[in-house]
Amino acid sequence: MSAAARELRGRNRLNAKKKNWKEKIFIYLFFLFLNSQLLLPFNAKSLLAAWVVLCFSLHTPLPFLFLLFFYYIKIFFFVWLRCLFGASAFSLIDFALCSCFFILLLLPGKEKRKEYIDDACCKASLMFGELVCGPPGSGKTTYCEGKRQFLSVYDPTRPVVLLNLDPANEDVFPYPCDVDVREIVSHARVMEEEGLGPNGSYVFCASVMERNMEWITRKIEEAVERRLRDVVSTAAPIATSSGLLSTRAPYLIVDCPGQVEFYLGSYVMHALFRVLTKQLSCSFCTVHLVDAAVSTRDVATYVSSCLLSITTMIDHELPHVNVMSKWDTLSAEEAEEGETFLRASHFMAEDFDRLWKKQLRRRRREHRRAQMYPTGSTDASRVDSKLMEKDDTDVEAIDLERDGGRLYHYSKAVMDVVDGYGLVGFQPLDVQSQDMMLRLTRQIDEAIGNFV
Structure with missing residues (x-):
């Protein structure tokens, strides 16, 4: 556990103790008020009420301890003197109740036990994080920087640490990361000095x-301490009844590498995940x-993306969220049709054949346009619409089960496997869209249980 984390937890424990003292002393003083109707004159009760208000305004239990000590001594001598000279049984019961309440004041109450539970939970899950994976060029690095900027505005009390695990991120890094694996190994330098190829x-x-x-791990702990100090020093405490600093x-x-060699040819990623956990x-x-x-x-291509997603899900054995990045690069028509691709586990029956025929029509039109490419003897402006309509009619008449070909049957068989798991679904993401980033952040927090 880092020193900054221990300091933050100690501060929260101290504030929780203050709240615990105030609640229990309030209950005890309420009992004393009921009990002092016969023991204290009116001016003494007024003085006691003023003392209670003063102590609550100072947020300290020390004046209460002095008050209760002297008041308890007074009750002690008063009751026992009455007992020596013929006190009633009610006085003994009264003294016993005062003694019980004074002992209960010194015992750990419900708030104290809750503090221990929170302390254990803090030890069990001190940090939260996300492993940003995906094929090369899917926008992982851009997403990491966008997520850091988004959290700095949306949740400034959350200390964010960025870890780069891709040794090939050369000259394209858009942000200064807190921990960079390129400090110990660089892909370009290894290729130059060891004479190895890319893989x-x-x-x-x-x-x-x-x-x-x-x-x-040492660099991560140091980065966490720096970020915690920055958040504590810059974030203004939220005024609450307990005075807690709402630091999450x-x-x-x-930022994980996208090359498959890190996952199939080596156990470094799995070992690193276990060490960090x-x-x-x-x-x-x-x-x-x-x-x-x-x-x-x-x-x-969509089937291969679904298969890659479910393979990563099974390989990591962690809570998983699938994201379709660069959603802003789709046109309005493609984005409307893209809603279908977000429902991977409900993709089979009604959408697979329709989208397959749609791509066949698109490819035939592209083939027609290529044939009509302007040359010395043709005119590009002359497009035969009848041929286009005939191609569309021919595509609709195709029996895919009989004439779909090997690629169709193989893709459908793989999609059957993905659909059988019923686990794959995608979230659209435009890094510049605050609504999409907010929905994705909430879904990730729900997946890992980050509610504190």
Whole structure:
């Protein structure tokens, strides 16, 4: 546990103790008021009420302790003197009740037990985070920076730490990350010094990262401490009845590499996830991004995107959220049709054949336009609409089950597997859209249980 996290938890514990003292002393003083109808004159009761108001305004239990101590001594001598000279049984009961309430005041109450529970929960889940995965070019790095900027405005009390795990992010990094794995290994340098190709260099980088797990965790702890200090120093405390500083748990955003070598040829990613989960008590959620313009280009590409998403879900064994990034690159017509692609688990029966025939019509039209490309003997402005209508009619008459071809049957069989799991669905994302970022952030928080 980092020093800043211990300091923050100690501050919250101290504030919780103040609230606990105020609640229990209020109950005890209420009992004393009822009990003092025969023991105190009117001016003494007024003085006691003024003292209560003063102590509540100072938010400290020390004056209460002095008051209760002297008042308890007075009751002690008063009751026992009455007992020696013929006190009634009611006086003994009165003294016993006062003693019980004074003992209960010193015992840990419900708020104290709740503090212990909160402390245990803080140890069990000290941090939250998301693993941003996806194929190369899906917008992972842009999303990480957009998420950091969004949280700085939407939730400024949440300390955000960015971790870059891609050693090939050279000269395209749009933000200064808090922890950068390129400080220990660089893809370009490995290719130059070791004489390896792109894929072999990724495997080499993965082995170097696996041997430096302690360095990565230490850098993350240092970055968390810096961010916690920044949030505590800059974020104004919200005035509450308990005086708590509403600082949320640290949030770790991991920019994962998109190359499959990190997941199939090496166990570095799985080992890193386990280390971060155990040593830093971090609850992760996998955020898998696919390019909306690429994945909705045709049905076969969409099926491969769904298969990649469910493979990542099974491989990571973590809460999972699928995202179609770059939603703003789609035209209005494509975005309307793209709503169908968001429902992957309900895609089969009514949409698969329709979209397959739609892509066949589009490809035939593109083929016709290519044949009508202007040359010395043709005119590009002359488009035979009858041929276009004939092509559309021919496509509608095709029996896909009989004449669909191998690609159609293979894609449909794979989509049957995806549909059988019933787990794949996508969230549209435009990094510049605050509404989309807010919906995605809430869904991720629900997936990892980040409600504090």
